[in-house]
Amino acid sequence: MGKKTIYLASPYGFSKQWSVKLLPDFVSTLEDLGSEVWEPFQRNNQINFSTTSWAYKVAMTNLQDLKDSDSIFAIVNGNPPDEGVMIELGAAIALGKPIFLFRDDFRRCTDSEDYPLNLMIFAGLPCSNWKDFFYTSIEEINNPDKALFKWLQAS
Numbered sequence: 001m002g003k004k005t006i007y008l009a010s011p012y013g014f015s016k017q018w019s020v021k022l023l024p025d026f027v028s029t030l031e032d033l034g035s036e037v038w039e040p041f042q043r044n045n046q047i048n049f050s051t052t053s054w055a056y057k058v059a060m061t062n063l064q065d066l067k068d069s070d071s072i073f074a075i076v077n078g079n080p081p082d083e084g085v086m087i088e089l090g091a092a093i094a095l096g097k098p099i100f101l102f103r104d105d106f107r108r109c110t111d112s113e114d115y116p117l118n119l120m121i122f123a124g125l126p127c128s129n130w131k132d133f134f135y136t137s138i139e140e141i142n143n144p145d146k147a148l149f150k151w152l153q154a155s
Contacts, residue, residue: 003036004152006100007066009089010075011082013041026102029141030073033152038065066091071098071151076117077105086121093124100148101125102135 008026012018019041030037040062047057066072072092074085081103092099101121108116115122115130125133132147143149 003034004071005036005038005069006030007069007072007088007092007097008037008039008075009072009085010039011078011085012075013039025138026073026075026141029138033142033149035152038069040065062088063091066097067095069097071100073100073102073148075102076121077103079105079107079109081109081117086118089121089124097124098147098151099124100133100135100151102138102141104136104138 008030010023010026012023012026023039023041027037027039040058043065044058044061047054047061051057066088072088074089074092076082076085076089080086089099101117103116110117110119112119122130129147132145135141135146135148140146141148
């Protein structure tokens with residue numbers, strides 16, 4: 001069996017600064033755990049952005065990658081988080097994909113005292129131990145007691 005694939009949903013590719021300074025750390029951290037990372041901005045570099053249908057092609061390519069991946073790791077910073085990432089998470093929930101969330105943004109964007117994000121996002125996580133699937137620092141991604149590490153080690 002090959003490496004498990006992780007679809008990396010993030011808004012960081014829209015900014016040159018973020019794509020150079022933030023995105024590579026996530027990709028390398030996830031790869032260092034033994035996964036194959038599918039980063040949409042990098043994977044869409046073959047699309048001709050001068051055509052009128054480029055946006056549709058990007059959306060369809062991203063959706064197909066999400067369907068074909070083994071899981072999704074979503075960066076959900078912002079208040080509210082990026083709408084594209086939220087749609088990708090909704091699709092991943094509907095597809096039954098394992099979901100891992102990253103948020104180091106201290107702002108809350110929910111009415112719940114228990115959850116830091118819109119409640120529907122947590123429909124893709126277990127009720128009792130959702131925090132095992134939720135990461136608040138890049139260093140925490142390597143934690144062997146958390147769900148991502150355990151999922152990658154399982155055959």
